[in-house]
Amino acid sequence: MSEKNRAGKRTARERLADEREKQKAAERRRRTLIVASSVVCVLGLAAVIGVVAANSGKDDSSDKAGPVVAPSGAQGEDALAIPVGKDGAKSTLTVWEDFRCPACRAFEAAYRPTIHELTDAGKLRVEYHLATLIDGNMGGSGSRNAANAAACAQDAGKFPAYHDVLYENQPNETDDAFAENSKLIGLAAKVDGLDTPAFRTCVEDGTHNSWVAKSNQAFQNGHFGGTPTVLFNGKNIYADQSMTPAKLKQMVEEADKG
Incomplete structure (x- = not known):
């Protein structure tokens, strides 16, 4: 090579x-x-x-957790139910609701006259449970603050009237107007005798905020589909497409007779 x-x-x-x-x-x-x-x-x-x-379990809109203070007259497990109507009524309507929830407002608008008629007649007892679902989904603190204000109204014996005022003046779902305590206090003027120093202090201090959080946790633990969840004597009737205020009244009347 x-x-x-x-x-x-x-x-x-x-x-x-x-x-x-x-x-x-x-x-x-x-x-x-x-x-x-x-x-x-x-x-x-x-x-x-x-x-x-x-960040687990934190709510940016929540203040530091305080003691759980149930509103006056709250009943049921952990005193999480605000009752309206007579204890001896043969029918009980359990309502899980959120004051920012548009569907809750629609339910109230449709059923309120019938519910008032039946509770006033002593035939129906309603147990209201307050949730903060929209705060969790949309952000903000309006659900919580409105629920606290409603609990403050319960302390004053004015829950039913203030409950209705909140729904009648509910802002759009994306508008967190109920986060402003001044808004909630302003609406109290629509309820005779509610706008007092005690009510204002209760709202501004968030006296029942921890109770509201506990109520919302009970809602989560219940694995309900959403708000409103409406149970008649334990049976979910909100999911019943055939349900109407007239049908609910008939059910209550029949239970009252029976």
Whole structure:
């Protein structure tokens, strides 16, 4: 073999060796990047988990939790129900509601006259449970603050009237107007005798905020589909497409006779 050919073969071998070294180096870089990327992903996931854990159970709109103060006359398990009507009524309507909830307002508008008629006649007892579903879904604190104000109205013996005023003046779902205590106090003027220093202090101090949070937790634990949830003697009637105020009245009348 000529010297020229030997030199050419060495050159080819050297080029092949160089290429192999480059491939090995590239493979090492690739593996390093994979490992580094994996570490970044794990660290990123850990960071996300850490943030979620740190914020779990927090509500940015909530003040520091205080003692659970149930409103006057609250009944039921953990005193989470605000009763309206006579205790001896043969029918009980359990209503889970949110003062920011448009569907709750629609239910109230349709059924309020019938419910008032039946509770006034002593034939129906209503247990109101307050939730803050819209605060959780839309953000804000209007559901909580309105529920606290309603509980303050219960302390004053004015819950039914103030309850109705809140729904009659409900803002749009995306408008967190009920977050403003001044708005809630202003609406109290529509209820005779409610706008007092005691009521104002109760609203401004968020006296029942922790009770509202506990009520909302009970709503979550109940795995209800949403608000309103309306139970007649324990049976969900809001999901009944055939239900009407007239049908509800008939059910109550029949139970009262029976």
